[in-house]
Amino acid sequence: MRARIAGTGSYVPERVLTNADLERMVATSDEWIVERTGIRERRIAAPGEACSDLGAKAAERALEAADLRATDLDLILVATCTGDVPLPSTACLLQDRLGAGHVAACDISAACCGFVYALSVGDAYVKTGLRHVLVVGAEVMSSMTDWTDRSTCVLFGDGAGAVVLSATDEDRGILSSHLHSDGNLWDLICVQGGGSRFPTSEKMLAEGLQYLKMKGNETFKVAVKTLEEAAREALTAHSLSVEDLDLYVPHQANVRIIKAVASRLGLPMEKVVLNMDRYGNTSAASIPLALDEAVRAGRVRDGDLVMIEAFGGGLTWASALIRW
Numbered sequence: 001m002r003a004r005i006a007g008t009g010s011y012v013p014e015r016v017l018t019n020a021d022l023e024r025m026v027a028t029s030d031e032w033i034v035e036r037t038g039i040r041e042r043r044i045a046a047p048g049e050a051c052s053d054l055g056a057k058a059a060e061r062a063l064e065a066a067d068l069r070a071t072d073l074d075l076i077l078v079a080t081c082t083g084d085v086p087l088p089s090t091a092c093l094l095q096d097r098l099g100a101g102h103v104a105a106c107d108i109s110a111a112c113c114g115f116v117y118a119l120s121v122g123d124a125y126v127k128t129g130l131r132h133v134l135v136v137g138a139e140v141m142s143s144m145t146d147w148t149d150r151s152t153c154v155l156f157g158d159g160a161g162a163v164v165l166s167a168t169d170e171d172r173g174i175l176s177s178h179l180h181s182d183g184n185l186w187d188l189i190c191v192q193g194g195g196s197r198f199p200t201s202e203k204m205l206a207e208g209l210q211y212l213k214m215k216g217n218e219t220f221k222v223a224v225k226t227l228e229e230a231a232r233e234a235l236t237a238h239s240l241s242v243e244d245l246d247l248y249v250p251h252q253a254n255v256r257i258i259k260a261v262a263s264r265l266g267l268p269m270e271k272v273v274l275n276m277d278r279y280g281n282t283s284a285a286s287i288p289l290a291l292d293e294a295v296r297a298g299r300v301r302d303g304d305l306v307m308i309e310a311f312g313g314g315l316t317w318a319s320a321l322i323r324w
């Protein structure tokens with residue numbers, strides 16, 4: 001059996017935060033942000049709107065597209081690093097919201113790679129007998145953003161995307177996933193406080209350890225290298241070449257990273273899905289959000305070869321090939 005994507009869905013909060021808005025908050029400019037990142041605006045969750053709220057809306061749309069009910073699901077996986085609460089998992093909250101019965105539910109933590117990791121876990125479960133697995137990527141990155149730090153606050157946004165994986169005996173679906181990590185580089189992208197190392201305290205808050213910190217320039221270089229490697233690894237595993245790819249859906253962190261990877265691979269930009277201009281970097285939500293937009297825009301046809309690929313905190317990097 002293979003796992004095929006039977007339906008996709010996404011949701012973004014209503015509030016739009018533009019580069020012009022950020023110009024009024026920190027020393028930055030629309031010109032700098034667009035030129036260095038490709039981002040023009042991002043969505044920000046309303047006060048009280050949490051990760052599972054976004055994820056549930058994306059999941060409902062994916063279930064509708066798959067023509068399934070929540071009670072048909074055998075497993076719910078949520079990729080996130082900004083869950084509603086530290087405990088329980090956001091997946092359990094989502095399970096309740098969807099009315100999915102007593103189905104198994106858990107979160108997957110791999111930062112911006114979370115969705116590709118979760119998809120591969122779902123794929124493995126389908127291959128060993130489950131019929132329908134919901135995989136959600138949902139993030140409220142604004143909840144860990146330091147709005148006084150111009151080097152990070154211009155980059156991130158909130159959103160959610162979801163897919164339903166269904167078992168099929170047809171020769172299509174997820175062909176393979178290729179997952180990697182290098183914990184030695186954990187401090188390139190991290191939130192240091194609020195866990196067991198530096199539990200929440202007045203001192204920790206005063207030091208701003210609750211916020212995401214990133215060494216952007218170093219991350220950039222590792223990202224280009226690892227994304228190229230993971231893309232080639234996936235293609236080589238199936239004796240395929242870059243020319244065989246119909247669509248490339250990368251993590252939407254920075255248009256310059258994506259252009260550099262496409263150029264190294266020899267992949268024309270017409271085959272690349274880009275939406276970071278409207279949403280910024282939504283971490284684990286970025287790939288399912290971009291994939292859903294591509295599907296709904298008619299950019300993915302039956303039989304197409306689709307590659308998804310991400311890198312992020314951990315560090316982690318991962319690719320997957322899908323025959324649509």
Ligand code: ACO
Nearest residue numbers: 028029032111112150151154216217219220253254312313
């Ligand atoms: N507005 C204006 N100037 C700025 C801003 C800003 N918002 N931010 C930084 N600058 C300045 C810097 O201070 C620096 O000034 P200096 O030369 O006087 O010191 C200058 O711009 C250049 O800074 P760099 O950091 O070298 O800029 P760079 O071209 O590398 O772009 C960026 C920064 C956009 C962060 C880029 O490095 C990047 O995209 N990195 C990868 C990020 C990423 O993809 N992370 C992984 C996913 S995140 C996750 O997993 C949760």
